[in-house]
Amino acid sequence: MSPTQPEQYAFWIRVATRASVATASILILAKLIAWFYSGSASLLASLTDSMMDAMASLVNFYALRVALLPADQHHRFGHGKAEPLATLVQSGFILGSAMLLLFHGADRILNPAPVQHSMIGIGVTLFAIVATLVLLAIQKRAIAVTGSTAVAADALHYRSDLLLNGAVLVALALASQGLLWADGVFAVIIALYIGYGAWGLGQEAVQLLLDREAEPEVREQVEALVLEDPSVRGLHDLRTRRSGHTLCVQMHLELDGNLPLRDAHTLADAVEERIRSAFPGSDVIVHQDPV
Numbered sequence: 001m002s003p004t005q006p007e008q009y010a011f012w013i014r015v016a017t018r019a020s021v022a023t024a025s026i027l028i029l030a031k032l033i034a035w036f037y038s039g040s041a042s043l044l045a046s047l048t049d050s051m052m053d054a055m056a057s058l059v060n061f062y063a064l065r066v067a068l069l070p071a072d073q074h075h076r077f078g079h080g081k082a083e084p085l086a087t088l089v090q091s092g093f094i095l096g097s098a099m100l101l102l103f104h105g106a107d108r109i110l111n112p113a114p115v116q117h118s119m120i121g122i123g124v125t126l127f128a129i130v131a132t133l134v135l136l137a138i139q140k141r142a143i144a145v146t147g148s149t150a151v152a153a154d155a156l157h158y159r160s161d162l163l164l165n166g167a168v169l170v171a172l173a174l175a176s177q178g179l180l181w182a183d184g185v186f187a188v189i190i191a192l193y194i195g196y197g198a199w200g201l202g203q204e205a206v207q208l209l210l211d212r213e214a215e216p217e218v219r220e221q222v223e224a225l226v227l228e229d230p231s232v233r234g235l236h237d238l239r240t241r242r243s244g245h246t247l248c249v250q251m252h253l254e255l256d257g258n259l260p261l262r263d264a265h266t267l268a269d270a271v272e273e274r275i276r277s278a279f280p281g282s283d284v285i286v287h288q289d290p291v
Helices: 006-038 041-067 082-110 118-146 149-176 181-209 216-226 261-278
Strands: 234-243 246-255 283-290
Touching: 006 041, 006 118, 006 149, 041 082, 041 118, 041 149, 041 181, 082 181, 118 149, 149 181, 216 234, 216 246, 216 261, 246 261, 261 283
Parallel strands: 246 283
Antiparallel strands: 234 246
């Protein structure tokens, strides 16, 4: 993907996050009304998931804005870790909600109850599917322009919602035919699915907070960029990490020990510029070693 201008990046980040928050808010209201009239446990599961979507969207909305703030006197390395920190908090909240939903679904299996006004639930679920498809189209465009991992993760979550809404449709249809156990069973399945997703989000956030190395292909590309100039004899102690959308790179550059300091500095600057061109916004620190 070609480098994105800061103004264009910020514009599509705002569009994607605002659309996500708006969609989640509308779906919460619609599903809350439908659950109130139907009493469906699977619809309650879908409502819970939409509430988690809203929480995740709000966290992304604010965390991305904090993460994009430049370094200041008190945060010399920037604010990039606001994103994984917020993700860790929201994953814990989602996991707790999934546990509550699991108990509710189990209770409905043990004590089945008829679903009232199932057609309202079916209508709202179909509306939710259409609204989610519109949001995904907006997010797809935003990801193509910005390459934002936070927006990509949000889009992945909403794509999974399409499957959840399909499960709700099946549960409501079966319950309306007298198969009362289906409502509770699907609620439990959805709760397990939400909990599994929350656990994965939490693990990824912890790894980012612990400064896990960048992907192997990123390290390989950095090494190739460094060695493009034949004047560079090699490199060692390459270290990488991510701070939000910023790739941080540190290394020892092996240069001819007889080079004048000015020439060695010029070579190091050229290495840094090649890396920043390939990874816009990256933070590169090079130490020169004579060989």
